Amino acid sequence: MSLPSSWKRYALLLAAVVVAGLLWTRPRWLMNVVKRVEPSPEVGARLVEKYGCRDCHTIAGRGSSTAPNLDRVFAYRTEEEIRRWLENPKRIKPNTAMPNFHLSDSEIQALILFLKQVQTE
């Protein structure tokens, strides 16, 4: 077996850098491909478990109270504000404790539909 010629090595290096960059930044267009879900409230309920939202929030009457209770969030936030928050919390509030979950658009939609369904007023 011979060593790859130098242009092949450069191509492999470039590919490795691109892949590492995508894994690091997890851009939403990529999440839309790999984390495509059915945007329904039922899926939203499962995503709340998957991402551990209740570790910090109360949702549908259950969870923690270290972060705002989300059962009335639509009373003071628009759907668009919630969407932009879920896309990247730190872009809205740099020192927030809420992590960026690198959600896809359909995951965000499912979470919004579930949160809407459990609103208490």
Ligand code: HEC
């Ligand atoms: C590590 C704790 C933590 C986790 C986990 C977490 N959040 Fe949050 N979240 C916060 C905090 C804290 C705030 C309030 C903003 C602030 O003051 O930093 C917040 C704010 C929000 C808001 C805006 C509420 C408002 O009053 O404006 C929404 C919506 C929200 N979170 C949804 C979610 C969802 C959905 C999940 C799961 C995918 C989640 N959060 C997971 C900590 C968390």
